[in-house]
Amino acid sequence: MNSFDTIVARATPAGKGAIAVVRVSGPTAFDCTDALLKNKISLKKSHTALLRQFFDANGMIDEALVVLFKGPKSYTGEDTVEISVHGSDYIVNRLIAALLLNGCRVAEPGEFTQRAFLNGKLDLAQAEAVADIIAAEHRFAHDQALKQLRGGFSGDIDALRDRLLHFTSLIELELDFGEEDVEFASREELTSLVTNIKHKVDALKDSFALGNALKQGFTLVLAGRPNAGKSTLFNSLLNEDKAIVSDIAGTTRDAIEDRLFIEGLSLRLIDTAGIREATDVIEQQGIARTFKHIEMSGATLYLFEIGTISPAELESDLLELISKTDRIWVVANKMDSFLGDIAPYTAVVERITQLEMWQISANDRLSVVGLTKQLAFRFQQDLGILDDQTVVTNARHANSLLHCSQELQHILDGIRNALTGDLLSFHLRSAISALSAITGHIDNEEVLGNIFSKFCIGK
Ligand SMILES: Nc1nc2c(ncn2[C@@H]2O[C@H](COP(=O)(O)OP(=O)(O)OP(=O)(O)O)[C@@H](O)[C@H]2O)c(=O)[nH]1
Ligand SMILES: [Mg+2]
The missing domain is CATH 3.30.1360.120 (Probable tRNA modification gtpase trme; domain 1)
Known part of the structure; x- marks a missing residue:
């Protein structure tokens, strides 16, 4: 160019x-x-x-x-x-x-x-945010891109980088003094600084799995036994009669999906075939698909018809699901026709998922609106999407953070094993350059070309 x-x-x-x-x-x-x-x-x-x-x-x-x-x-x-x-x-x-x-x-x-x-x-992260802000289709993606564009994310990264640079210069000063055996950079302080920075770098790196899922559209799967009311809830959440509802167990045979917006988040909502011992080949395939969706989900909303299954059956369903996915949110349905004791059910749910059990009547509009609010709240609380928190949504940034974290680990191990100053300085420099790559203090033409080629013409 x-x-x-x-x-x-x-x-x-x-x-x-x-x-x-x-x-x-x-x-x-x-x-x-x-x-x-x-x-x-x-x-x-x-x-x-x-x-x-x-x-x-x-x-x-x-x-x-x-x-x-x-x-x-x-x-x-x-x-x-x-x-x-x-x-x-x-x-x-x-x-x-x-x-x-x-x-x-x-x-x-x-x-x-x-x-x-x-x-x-x-800077580079801000330039990438320009592409993200144009692509943003919902509030979460827009908020994150805007924050990045305005330099919030770059500021966080630069602050971490500056602290590492300061220590590198002290260590390199030691090297200049060669044999004199002086220690400008206290190893104790260095350990606590690196531990602290690694903690922050890891938190940012780990936020990518969620950040990426939320940016692309978080998948929420409705699963449960036949007749639990999954399709009823699916229609009600979407405000549309999209899935067939009937009292015949095994009504839904194939997964159906649509996009649902909750509190500025874009979700892929998927209704699935009810899980049971299948009665024919087609149903069997439908249930296999249900499990595939559960495994790939951001979260699974497990729905059950309260009263028709016992707390023990609920427990065995949840134990099976928890082996397939990290996030199971349990919803007791048909509360309108249940007069029994709820406590044994909530106890099972809280013990297995460590989360509150939601109670709804899927055919009651108000009840579903309440569930939507609780979902939004859970997204904020349990997934840690707080308004002021930086979430990494870019794979290149996540990669650089991973690289930085590995270098920081080398430094911590190195200090413990009395690694020489020049090797410590080498790892410090690598950690710094991994952070620098995010904001673009790099001069690699190929990397730059690759980033900007993803833009559309005219941007
Ligand atoms: N009383 C009551 N009935 C409900 C409620 N939600 C759903 N139903 C009824 O339960 C039956 C089954 O509902 P569906 O939504 O088809 O259930 P499903 O889980 O999709 O069932 P499959 O597709 O067969 O797996 C229907 O007759 C619904 O009208 C509820 O909150 N209260
Ligand atoms: Mg159904």
Whole structure:
């Protein structure tokens, strides 16, 4: 890539629309634009919007609004022009062709953001957040991307990195003194610093499994014996008559899924075939699929019809499920027709899952609304998605954190085994460079190219 080129691309999606925006960035952005205008813009003030008529050799292209940003006060850090034309593919293509004739070239995917990074307007994690914020389809993904874009995540990483850098410099100072056997960096302090940092790095690394699941859409599976009311609850949560409900056990034979939004989270809700000894081959296959979904789920909502199964049967169902998945949330259904004692059931659930048993009537709207609230609360409490908490949602970041954590472990082991200062310093530097890779204090062209190629053109 030659960062001295002036690049051009459409910044809005293809197709008809009220307007379409064409972006031009680079040293000749104003000249290229002026070449199509009678009334020049290059001498106008930065950050102004101007109405202009654009012409090529064949006549007028369009009347458009031009916003100019003089570098470095622009998204890319370079001179930039954003031209809002009428949203027609024909106009956009003709305008871009005219700009190309005047010396621009077509931008590569993500090249505007890549320039913003190279010009120090954004660090790498922030640049990646631009792609995430565009892709965000629900509040959780949006919140995390926004936090990352505004530099919150980078700030956390840089703070950890700075503390490690400080110690590295002390250790390296020791090395300079060679034989004199001085210890500037107390090994005790180093142990407690590294332990502390490793704790934070591990917490961030571990948040990825959940962060990724939540970003992609967390899978919530409805499972239980036939007739428990799974399809009734499925329909009620979705507010739609999607699954067939009947009092015939074994009604649902194949998994059905839909997307459910709860409190800003996007969930894949899956209704499954009831689990029992199958009566035919098709049902058998359906039940095998149920188990597959349970194994892959973010959480399984186990539903049972209270009164028709005993606490002992509930216990054996839960023990079987808990061997297949980490998260089982238990719901007692048909509370409207139960008059018995609930305590033996709640005792079993609390003992096995360490969580409260929810009680509902799936055919009662209010009861299901209550369940939705409890689900939202459990997402917040049990999954630790608190508003101010940083959750890692990017696989590249998770990988770097893992690498950093391993290096920190080497340091802790090393201190215990009286490893020499130069080896400690080697691992410290590796740990630091793993953290640096997240925010982009790296100069590896290949890594950068790979990150920005995932963007769409015009970003
Ligand atoms: N009284 C009462 N009946 C319910 C409740 N929820 C579901 N039912 C009834 O229970 C029966 C079975 O409901 P379904 O939703 O089809 O049960 P399912 O778990 O999907 O059953 P399978 O698909 O066969 O595994 C239907 O007749 C429902 O109307 C409830 O809260 N109270
Ligand atoms: Mg069903």
